[in-house]
Amino acid sequence: MKAAVITFPGSNRDGDVAKALKQAGAEVAHVWHADSELPAGTDLVVLPGGFSYGDYLRTGAIAGRAHIMDATRAHAARGGYVLGICNGFQIACEAGLLPGILVRNAHLKFVCKRQHLKVERNDTPYTRSYAAGQAIDVCIAHGEGNYIADAQTLARLEGEGLVAFRYADETGAVTPEANPNGSLNNIAGIYSPGFNVLGLMPHPENLIDSLVGGTDGRGLFESLVSAKAA
């Protein structure tokens, strides 16, 4: 598995996600946003978390138009994997890789806390190391994580099983109380129709070592590496 982690001006989780990928056995290259090509043989493009361009205009809006995003869109169109985490999810939506948009949290507060997610399905390249319906313990840190889409898009996401993760309690129950930001249907992450693009607000890369409180995030990176090997 060859991963390319893109660094935009203001990305700050590129190092952490690279560590998580290496731990799972991936080779990682760091790629600058102004480059126009991905390294040869790239299997996975990662849009990391952070505050690209200081969240100017809209979160992810300017990064979503960076040169490297043309190559990323072409990679996704060929069926290549693209993983957008937090600001990377916002960038993926702004770049047209995923539908909908992330807007200001409904309660207007930046949330930074541990958060359980329900894994909706485990037959995708990103979740095969988890069980369907499993509650995983990761964390969130965002001010604009409130996922919205028009009714038709939402119906399509639900109808085609493209919701990857939902905010849930520790038992995996998807409740209004477990929704930290007002996202429609507690959506924390979504897939593209081919399941090769995943965007999610939570940070699985934070929870990969028991030294810092948990390892539930590892499964996502291990899933990807084993999906490539399969």
Add this chain to the structure above:
Amino acid sequence: MKARVTVTLKTGVLDPQGKAIEGALKSLGIEGVDSVRQGKVFDIELSGSDKAAAETALKAACDKLLANTVIENYRIEIGA
């Protein structure tokens, strides 16, 4: 040539920032405020004097970057 692009949230899109501003206006005792919706204004200087070309360029600017048409509408005004 000067132009102004105004980007506003579509009807029905939740605007928590507008709501917070509305609450603050009410707490200041400003009377008669029914609701507030927050938007963005871009003042743009354009070279050339062809209004139709400017309109085309600004429309592209809005569709490609200035507005996210999932949630926002835009209005273009071209001045002298």
